[in-house]
Amino acid sequence: MNVETLVTTFESSFDVVGVISSARYTEEAARRGRHVPEPPYPTMVVVGLAYPKRTIRQTEDHLVPSFYTFGSDYHVVLQNRIRSVMDATGLAYEAGVDNHPHDERLAAILAGLGSMGKNQLVISDTYGSYVFLGIVFVDVLLEREHVLEVTGDCGDCTRCIDACPTSALFEDGFMIDRCLSATNQLKRPVTDLEMDVNHVLFGCDICQMVCPRNIGIVKKTHPEFELSGKEQIAVDDLFTLSNSAFKARYAGMSYLWKGKTVLMRNAVMLIARHGYVNHVPRIEASMTDDRPAWYLDTARRALEKLKRSA
Numbered sequence: 379m380n381v382e383t384l385v386t387t388f389e390s391s392f393d394v395v396g397v398i399s400s401a402r403y404t405e406e407a408a409r410r411g412r413h414v415p416e417p418p419y420p421t422m423v424v425v426g427l428a429y430p431k432r433t434i435r436q437t438e439d440h441l442v443p444s445f446y447t448f449g450s451d452y453h454v455v456l457q458n459r460i461r462s463v464m465d466a467t468g469l470a471y472e473a474g475v476d477n478h479p480h481d482e483r484l485a486a487i488l489a490g491l492g493s494m495g496k497n498q499l500v501i502s503d504t505y506g507s508y509v510f511l512g513i514v515f516v517d518v519l520l521e522r523e524h525v526l527e528v529t530g531d532c533g534d535c536t537r538c539i540d541a542c543p544t545s546a547l548f549e550d551g552f553m554i555d556r557c558l559s560a561t562n563q564l565k566r567p568v569t570d571l572e573m574d575v576n577h578v579l580f581g582c583d584i585c586q587m588v589c590p591r592n593i594g595i596v597k598k599t600h601p602e603f604e605l606s607g608k609e610q611i612a613v614d615d616l617f618t619l620s621n622s623a624f625k626a627r628y629a630g631m632s633y634l635w636k637g638k639t640v641l642m643r644n645a646v647m648l649i650a651r652h653g654y655v656n657h658v659p660r661i662e663a664s665m666t667d668d669r670p671a672w673y674l675d676t677a678r679r680a681l682e683k684l685k686r687s688a
């Protein structure tokens with residue numbers, strides 16, 4: 379196996395592919411003061427699969443998550459594609475998509491898949507920031523790397539920093555504990571600011587939507603990311619179906635990852651923010667003793683807000 383063959387094999391299933399040595403990745407991680415586990419194999423393939431920006435309107439009865447969740451769960455989609463590529467090579471490998479201890483974004487930058495935006499996302503010259511990333515450690519020693527050329531950068535732009543509703547972004551950094559995309563997945567009470575500015579059921583698209591580097595890019599919709607109808611979540615389903623019935627109805631969607639109560643908590647924030655008072659009885663009925671304290675706290679504050687606005 380040489381580097382050209384490895385790249386061509388992966389290019390049959392991915393939009394962008396770079397290959398770097400695992401040693402260079404660990405050296406660069408150490409130089410930046412980041413701890414990453416010892417790679418299991420000497421070669422690292424970094425893959426990107428594009429997804430499209432799509433907008434679906436939220437209504438009083440149907441709430442909508444970030445558009446990166448539209449279509450099938452990207453963790454599963456990328457793992458399936460990696461498996462089918464690697465099974466054909468016969469080489470041993472270990473793959474990771476998002477939920478792993480390695481620094482995927484550092485690997486993507488080193489492999490030339492894009493440059494790091496001030497919104498903390500890897501931005502490809504061709505697909506903007508609308509690219510899912512994955513890494514594959516492969517049991518093969520190669521004579522050289524395959525690093526793509528990147529020309530774009532943020533320059534003097536600060537649009538994402540200015541638009542971030544929680545001031546999570548800075549010219550030279552990021553506070554993840556302020557980022558809605560991270561915090562609205564956490565099982566904890568929300569802050570007053572989060573109650574006021576949380577605007578989707580799961581995630582947050584603002585710093586991608588305002589980015590000029592996402593204008594004029596190539597738009598691709600792979601078959602797995604076609605809309606399935608599960609991108610709009612019925613408030614009625616959230617509050618009346620059991621956990622297992624809800625999971626069955628919305629099977630295959632990445633927003634299920636943190637469980638239904640997280641989605642209910644986020645729904646409660648949206649209901650309060652938009653003054654959807656018709657849902658007050660649903661929220662009241664959901665406040666049973668078996669609910670976690672962080673849910674009950676948000677529900678109680680949302681009801682107070684709704685009653686003030688009624």
Ligand code: SF4
Nearest residue numbers: 542557558582584585
């Ligand atoms: S995802 Fe939202 S909250 Fe997080 S940095 Fe971007 S704009 Fe700010």
Ligand code: SF4
Nearest residue numbers: 495496532535538589
């Ligand atoms: S909005 Fe501007 S500063 Fe932010 S990532 Fe895009 S180009 Fe960079």
